[in-house]
Amino acid sequence: MLATVLVVVLAAVGLAVVRPGPVAGWLGGETAATSASAQPPEPDPAAVLAGPDANAPIPSADGVRAALDPLVRAAALGDRVNVSVADVTTGNALYGAGQDAPTVPASVTKLATAVTVLAARGPAYRIPTRAVAGATPGEVVIVGGGDPTLAVDKNGFYPGAARLDDLAAQVRKALGGTAPTKVTVDSSLFSGPVYEPGWDADIPTGGFGAAITALMTDGARRDPEEARRNSEATNHAAERVPQPDLMAGRQFARLLGLSGDADVKRGKAPAASGASAAAGAPTPGTELGKVESLPMVRLVDIMISDSDNVIAETLARQVALARNKPASFAGGAAATDAVIGELGLPADEISLADGSGLSRTNRISPSLLTDLITLAGNGSHPELAAIFGGLPVGGWSGTLDERYQAAVTKAGAGVVRAKTGTLTGVNAIAGLVTTADGRLLTFAVLTDQAPPDTLDATRQALDRITSALAGCGCR
Structure with missing residues (x-):
């Protein structure tokens, strides 16, 4: 059963229209009001990951494979595309293609930084x-x-x-x-x-x-x-x-x-x-x-919504300090690895050099990313649900503001909520999507050998994959 905490978070997402994110009001709400007064209100989007239907049918693995296999082979994604899709409620894997392969994650690394600093420091911690x-x-x-x-x-x-x-x-x-x-x-x-x-x-x-x-x-x-x-x-x-x-x-x-x-x-x-x-x-x-x-919950929100690399690096060092390791790039990476293991996840599927994803030596498997997102949403660690507040929304906010506009990706507008990552030749996206039947899924699509000079086409190819999940029951 999907945890109440995730329902509350996602319901808040559907109602909040003031950046940097709905969790900005959880602690220190007076500053959220100040931020709101500094800019005009944004229009309400279409339904944004409203509370999932606990009775919605689960997509079948065969159905998801039929929907995604042709899209994963798109030339714009390059020669190495690694994908993981899972059901958030059950944690069951629904699709995998190179899902356990270490892949350059770019800024999707910030999801690992967010989960581990919330676990290590707690949402209310202030620096x-x-x-x-x-x-x-x-x-x-x-x-x-x-x-x-x-x-x-x-x-x-x-x-x-x-x-x-x-x-x-x-x-x-x-x-x-x-x-x-x-x-x-x-x-x-x-x-x-x-x-x-x-x-x-x-x-x-x-x-x-x-x-x-x-x-x-x-x-x-x-x-x-x-x-x-x-x-x-x-x-x-x-x-x-x-x-x-x-x-x-x-x-x-x-x-x-x-x-x-x-x-x-x-x-x-x-x-x-x-x-x-x-x-x-x-x-x-x-x-x-x-x-x-600001409380850690809000620092995480800003880091994810704005893909703030400097905040990410300092939060990785907070993980190090909480685990009595040197507050350095290496210490933050080692501490992140340790906390991943403490959470019961496969620490051998992550190898980091920084907390922001700027380093090309970082490696994360897509399945570990979907495991992290599932753990944050299944209620076993309610403090981790704060990662959802800052995730950009397809066709509406953050790095997804101008995406999901084409006819072939419109199904993802308002129902894909994800962190993106981009370096030259590297494009990634990981987050949540609600299917046409109301089932909440988590996904991670990482490609680190994308063709040069095809950024727009590569991003649209990624968006087509997530939009396919949004637009089908996949049964």
């Missing part, structure tokens, strides 16, 4: 950014906790994010009569390289990736206000700063009244000693203030 007293009077150490959405002030890129100006106000109050003299940045929580070696050469400069540091503001965007103005465009690339932690430290120093050219350097926060201090001066290591990120 802290702290300020502590430094070793010398007036020194303030800002300690990054890995919140990629941290804003400088109310003009930040992510609505409702924690803010440095709030942290600065706490620090000034805690210091009392002691004037701030310098700011030190402690971004040591994250280790290893700031760029994954398997990323394409243009990712650090192309605007879709950034240096991954434990302290940053606005996802390392150089101009968050301009990026926000352009956020409705299909291309979400934005110029990123090369040293996000030092940039955040300089911004914080200005908020504390120090010169904008203050000599901000990296260092380590002193441990709290508990020793007595001079009158009016806090002892080194004393916490002077703390702000916290």
Whole structure:
């Protein structure tokens, strides 16, 4: 029987029309209202994965094969197309073609990151950014906790994010009569390289990736206000700063009244000693203030709906921290693998180098993706159902906004809800679809040898596969 939690989630999906997704209102609803007022309301779509019919007939494996076999062989998909289709209620496989084969997943990797961080941290977890007293009077150490959405002030890129100006106000109050003299940045929580070696050469400069540091503001965007103005465009690339932690430290120093050219350097926060201090001066290591990120459920929602690579990489590191592994690319990948195993899924069918899917060395099997989605929807782990809120809807939102428009794919509009992935030669889609009979299925279609210069044709070939599932009973 399909879990009540999935019915509730999908029903919410059918009603919500404000991005970044319906789960934005689950925790911290006041910021969801702020986001809604900043843009005109979107029109109601056609039925979007309304609560599934528990009595709907299950497609037969033969019926699904008859519908998909001709479509899977489309030339636009290339020489390697791996597919998995399963029934969400029962978990039974309905179709497989290379379903257990390790395949380059591109941004579909974010589904694994989402499931594992929700399992490891929980939906309500918030990432802290702290300020502590430094070793010398007036020194303030800002300690990054890995919140990629941290804003400088109310003009930040992510609505409702924690803010440095709030942290600065706490620090000034805690210091009392002691004037701030310098700011030190402690971004040591994250280790290893700031760029994954398997990323394409243009990712650090192309605007879709950034240096991954434990302290940053606005996802390392150089101009968050301009990026926000352009956020409705299909291309979400934005110029990123090369040293996000030092940039955040300089911004914080200005908020504390120090010169904008203050000599901000990296260092380590002193441990709290508990020793007595001079009158009016806090002892080194004393916490002077703390702000916290949006709840994890909302960070996951934004990561999936906007395919935000920087959020994905920081969330992978949260999985690492929760499992006592280094908060690095390698540590995040190892921790993701470990949590997959803890959830009872085949960890040997996933091999990651990052949490965003930008690396071409990532491998995930389609069947593991459908297993992840089924697990999130079968009620055994209700905290995982948050992954559904941010999934783009066919013909309506996110990366699927302009897809499912052609006559051959119209059946998928409004009833396919999925995460997409794209790298040169790699195209993937994984998510949920409701059949014409009302049965909820999960699917993953991954192709990593697509012909060059056929992106539109390849995407339409993928959409035809999922639309075929939407338009048939497949019995």
